[in-house]
Amino acid sequence: MTDNTNTGHNTPAHPTNSSLTTHQFDVLIVGAGGAGLRAALELQRAGKQVALVSKVYPTRSHTVAAQGGINAALGNISEDNWHWHMFDTVKGSDYLGDQDAIEFMCQQAPRIVRELEHFGVPFSRLDDGKIYQRPFGGQSQHFGQSQATRTCAVADRTGHAILHTLYQQNLAAGTQTFSEFFSLDLLIEDQQVTGLVALEIATGQLHQFNANAVLLATGGAGQIYRTNTNASINTGDGLAMVLRAGLPLMDMEFWQFHPTGVAGRGMLISEAARGEGGLLRNSLGEAFMVNYAPKVKDLASRDVVSRAIATEIHHGRGCGPNKDYIELDLTHLDAELIKQKLPGIRDISLTFTGIDPIEQPIPIHPSCHYMMGGIPTNIHGQVMTQTNGENYPVAGLYAIGECACVSVHGANRLGGNSLLDIVVFGKAAADHILSRPAEVCTTKTPAPKAINPALLKRMQAFQASRDTEIPNDANNDDSVVSFKRDLQQMMQRHCGVFRDQATLAAAKPMLEQLAQRLKTLRVQDPAQGFNLERIQAFECENLLAVAWATLESALARTESRGAHARDDYPERDDQAWLVHLLFFMQPHITLKQKPVQMQPKTVAPFPPIKRVY
Amino acid sequence: MLFNIQRYQPEAASAQQVGAQNATYWQEMTLDDALVKPGMMLLDALKLLREQDPTLSFRSSCQEGVCGSDAMQVNGRNRLSCITPLAELSQPIELMPVPGLPILRDLIVDMTLFFDRYAQANPTLNAGKFNPDQEHLQSPADRAKLDGLYECILCACCSTSCPSFWWHPDQFLGPAALLAAERVVIDSRDIQPKQRLEALSDPYQLHRCRGIQQCTTSCPKGLDPSRAIRQLKHQQWTQS
Ligand SMILES: Cc1cc2nc3c(=O)[nH]c(=O)nc-3n(C[C@H](O)[C@H](O)[C@H](O)COP(=O)(O)OP(=O)(O)OC[C@H]3O[C@@H](n4cnc5c(N)ncnc54)[C@H](O)[C@@H]3O)c2cc1C
Ligand code: SF4
Ligand code: SF4
Ligand code: FES
Numbered sequence: 051m052t053d054n055t056n057t058g059h060n061t062p063a064h065p066t067n068s069s070l071t072t073h074q075f076d077v078l079i080v081g082a083g084g085a086g087l088r089a090a091l092e093l094q095r096a097g098k099q100v101a102l103v104s105k106v107y108p109t110r111s112h113t114v115a116a117q118g119g120i121n122a123a124l125g126n127i128s129e130d131n132w133h134w135h136m137f138d139t140v141k142g143s144d145y146l147g148d149q150d151a152i153e154f155m156c157q158q159a160p161r162i163v164r165e166l167e168h169f170g171v172p173f174s175r176l177d178d179g180k181i182y183q184r185p186f187g188g189q190s191q192h193f194g195q196s197q198a199t200r201t202c203a204v205a206d207r208t209g210h211a212i213l214h215t216l217y218q219q220n221l222a223a224g225t226q227t228f229s230e231f232f233s234l235d236l237l238i239e240d241q242q243v244t245g246l247v248a249l250e251i252a253t254g255q256l257h258q259f260n261a262n263a264v265l266l267a268t269g270g271a272g273q274i275y276r277t278n279t280n281a282s283i284n285t286g287d288g289l290a291m292v293l294r295a296g297l298p299l300m301d302m303e304f305w306q307f308h309p310t311g312v313a314g315r316g317m318l319i320s321e322a323a324r325g326e327g328g329l330l331r332n333s334l335g336e337a338f339m340v341n342y343a344p345k346v347k348d349l350a351s352r353d354v355v356s357r358a359i360a361t362e363i364h365h366g367r368g369c370g371p372n373k374d375y376i377e378l379d380l381t382h383l384d385a386e387l388i389k390q391k392l393p394g395i396r397d398i399s400l401t402f403t404g405i406d407p408i409e410q411p412i413p414i415h416p417s418c419h420y421m422m423g424g425i426p427t428n429i430h431g432q433v434m435t436q437t438n439g440e441n442y443p444v445a446g447l448y449a450i451g452e453c454a455c456v457s458v459h460g461a462n463r464l465g466g467n468s469l470l471d472i473v474v475f476g477k478a479a480a481d482h483i484l485s486r487p488a489e490v491c492t493t494k495t496p497a498p499k500a501i502n503p504a505l506l507k508r509m510q511a512f513q514a515s516r517d518t519e520i521p522n523d524a525n526n527d528d529s530v531v532s533f534k535r536d537l538q539q540m541m542q543r544h545c546g547v548f549r550d551q552a553t554l555a556a557a558k559p560m561l562e563q564l565a566q567r568l569k570t571l572r573v574q575d576p577a578q579g580f581n582l583e584r585i586q587a588f589e590c591e592n593l594l595a596v597a598w599a600t601l602e603s604a605l606a607r608t609e610s611r612g613a614h615a616r617d618d619y620p621e622r623d624d625q626a627w628l629v630h631l632l633f634f635m636q637p638h639i640t641l642k643q644k645p646v647q648m649q650p651k652t653v654a655p656f657p658p659i660k661r662v663y
Numbered sequence: 664m665l666f667n668i669q670r671y672q673p674e675a676a677s678a679q680q681v682g683a684q685n686a687t688y689w690q691e692m693t694l695d696d697a698l699v700k701p702g703m704m705l706l707d708a709l710k711l712l713r714e715q716d717p718t719l720s721f722r723s724s725c726q727e728g729v730c731g732s733d734a735m736q737v738n739g740r741n742r743l744s745c746i747t748p749l750a751e752l753s754q755p756i757e758l759m760p761v762p763g764l765p766i767l768r769d770l771i772v773d774m775t776l777f778f779d780r781y782a783q784a785n786p787t788l789n790a791g792k793f794n795p796d797q798e799h800l801q802s803p804a805d806r807a808k809l810d811g812l813y814e815c816i817l818c819a820c821c822s823t824s825c826p827s828f829w830w831h832p833d834q835f836l837g838p839a840a841l842l843a844a845e846r847v848v849i850d851s852r853d854i855q856p857k858q859r860l861e862a863l864s865d866p867y868q869l870h871r872c873r874g875i876q877q878c879t880t881s882c883p884k885g886l887d888p889s890r891a892i893r894q895l896k897h898q899q900w901t902q903s
Contacts, residue, residue: 106722106724106730106732107732107774107778107817109730109731109816109817110724110725110730110731110732111730112724112725112730114725114729114730114816115725115727115729115730124798161795163798164793164794164795164796164797164798165793165795167798167799168790168793168794168798168799169788169790170787170788170790170847170850170852172806172809172813172850173798173806174803174806175801175802175803175805175806176803177802177803178800179800179801179802180798180800181798204813207814210729210814210816211813214813214815214817215788218786218787218788219787221781221782221786221787222785222787252767281724281725281726281730282723282724282725282726283724315702317726317727394729397728398727401727401728401746401748402702402727403702404702529714529717530717531710531713531714573717574717574718575717575718576674577672577674577675577718577768578674579673579674579767579768580720580767580768580771582720583717583718
């Protein structure tokens with residue numbers, strides 16, 4: 051064994067590799083989760099040259115963690131139709147969702163789910179051989195009358211099954227994949243997106259990808275909160291790329307806190323647990339949801355349940371020595387049902403709490419789960435921006451999946467609607483690219499050019515050492531780890547389930563401070579290959595941009611709607627705030643408004659009414 | 664808490680850093696016991712160790728055992744760091760990359776071969792014609808045959824513990840890929856199980872499995888690739 055003190059801190063950094071390898075494709079897809087893979091499949095099969103760029107191997111994408119299922123009005127168990135699904139989604143969104151987009155998604159749902167089944171997704175089955183469905187929160191028959199059963203499930207591993215199936219289909223189709231390539235920035239010429247620059251993680255080499263269309267499918271950003279259900283890779287990279295390119299994000303104040311994260315850890319216990327009959331109980335053993343949602347109780351919409359839990363804990367009815375969590379009770383359910391329909395969550399509970407839910411309730415606490423906001427798009431996935439009050443698509447740029455805001459989830463997403471969103475709009479964006487006239491699809495692409503100096507500077511700054519022109523003023527012991535920890539802590543404290551003017555405003559100087567720290571943040575690892583500290587530095591930069599958008603938007607929206615609950619403005623204010631908020635970071639921080647699309651194409655609009663469950 | 668970690672730092676070695684004449688070496692690391700909380704997983708500890716030494720390299724993503732990123736050899740056994748409780752491990756905790764694949768840096772190995780074999784196994788269902796108005800029907804009994812096969816997370820714990828895969832990684836598909844092959848062969852919706860079995864009839868792809876069962880012992884998801892391989896062989900035999 052060698053005695054070794056090899057941390058490399060004293061070695062000069064290898065000069066940042068500034069030479070570029072260039073690639074040429076028809077379409078570039080950033081992100082290989084469910085959204086990216088669904089789009090890639092459609093395009094590749096249609097004969098396009100597709101490159102799928104992902105910072106992890108496709109099967110590591112966080113779609114893999116989705117448990118409960120995907121919504122479609124198949125009506126396999128009880129009567130259902132897409133129009134009821136649409137109503138529930140509009141109501142669930144607290145009327146902030148665009149009704150034409152919601153209409154489209156719900157109409158497409160049965161076909162898109164059957165298509166997934168056809169691709170190979172091993173859905174659980176009913177005795178008659180049809181796809182198994184379970185009830186989820188916020189679902190109804192006859193426009194709010196009775197509970198619907200709409201969520202198509204592969205036990206409690208639906209995301210895993212969908213992701214792996216789509217990956218398998220892409221293998222068969224021959225999609226070219228660049229795994230462990232970290233996308234850094236978009237390339238834009240004459241207001242047209244022409245490609246992007248990515249870092250090959252294994253070597254540190256920079257690559258320029260040119261394409262006629264770029265699809266961002268980079269997923270969520272739950273890592274801005276300390277307690278979350280997201281993978282460590284969910285850092286909002288695509289969102290920050292868009293902000294740096296001078297384009298907006300929309301509705302960033304709306305973050306879903308899932309009611310049932312494992313207390314103290316964050317990871318998810320699916321809503322399927324309540325769908326199959328599980329109950330939330332406080333320290334008195336009361337199934338308290340009846341006090342908050344008399345009709346549907348534990349299956350109320352997620353924002354309602356999370357606030358109920360926070361309120362119970364606030365009033366001293368939390369469980370445990372510190373009265374800081376609530377219990378999810380499955381003990382009254384049949385052990386066989388738990389083993390068959392909820393094997394994954396039983397596993398998670400056993401692994402992370404040592405508790406077998408068949409015998410004992412699981413300690414839970416709300417955990418940041420899903421980003422309703424994101425990169426604004428139209429119904430074809432085209433990224434939208436606004437100048438002088440006019441909204442228009444950005445040439446060559448699309449966004450799909452959780453990073454996009456179409457918006458179908460508005461102020462609050464219904465469980466089972468995100469897996470649906472990612473495949474419906476993954477396909478819709480691909481269809482739109484395919485429908486464009488041939489000459490648009492074969493525009494001349496720019497010759498390889500020198501890498502954007504600003505980007506290079508950022509790269510070098512993170513790796514500053516004596517041999518770069520950036521002075522190493524990092525005479526500090528700051529690190530990517532403490533930066534991220536502080537950012538998450540700030541968001542957790544200042545922008546959680548309940549918010550108000552004072553706590554939000556108090557976070558603004560902290561943002562400024564973090565921005566300052568970013569300037570002197572240094573990476574200690576001098577290597578080029580698998581320099582994960584450098585990747586984390588870029589992720590910190592992206593997280594800060596996302597947090598900034600969230601705080602500014604949350605501060606501006608002086609009402610309570612869906613997941614955005616302001617203590618100081620407890621009511622929904624349709625007069626002033628039935629409107630989307632756009633956040634721009636470049637050239638300077640600006641908020642703008644964009645009307646909500648209240649007009650569906652084939653049915654009558656659902657006018658805003660008070661949301662009760 | 665004591666760790667003994669196999670490091671591989673090719674760049675540091677070529678830059679002739681002090682103490683790094685060899686790209687591969689063992690390093691002892693210590694984690695302050697005060698930082699070790701009950702219920703902590705090995706991945707949590709690795710992240711804390713990385714705060715001591717940012718060059719310590721390993722993959723991770725989901726942190727809950729579903730993405731398959733963080734297979735490594737822990738006290739001689741292939742495991743996922745994120746669902747390996749620290750409390751279970753005897754000290755010093757010995758960490759090495761999973762065996763049999765080229766090491767890229769520390770605990771990170773090159774997964775190309777592993778994913779190539781998976782693709783070669785043709786894990787893609789072919790259900791024939793698509794009917795947008797009606798899903799393919801499948802009885803609960805037929806669906807139950809997929810349990811224990813479809814849940815694979817492609818972590819490579821099994822294949823990298825299989826001696827046959829070490830010796831013939833370019834010819835033998837390995838347990839993970841064969842599990843995936845069986846998953847489609849046995850699916851009542853697939854229209855070409857015969858061709859699939861035929862495609863696996865050469866002496867290598869399937870038949871290099873010697874039934875040593877290392878794969879099954881090491882699967883962190885409790886799957887049984889060895890049984891899937893026996894089933895494949897049996898199906899091939901009954902068909903011919
Ligand atoms: C624990 C959990 C359970 C859930 N359960 C459900 C459910 O039951 N039903 C439901 O409808 N929804 C559920 N959701 C939500 C849903 O799973 C996600 O919203 C959805 O899967 C997101 O898919 P995506 O394709 O947009 O992104 P992801 O699957 O997150 O993929 C993002 C991709 O982008 C890539 N990427 C990111 N940044 C970069 C970069 N800089 N360079 C290159 N590549 C990059 C990543 O590598 C990855 O491939 C759940 C979410 C969580 C966290
Ligand atoms: S049973 Fe076959 S596949 Fe599994 S370890 Fe042994 S030789 Fe390898
Ligand atoms: S069979 Fe098990 S060990 Fe092998 S890759 Fe799949 S999950 Fe990992
Ligand atoms: S980090 Fe995903 S399986 Fe361990």
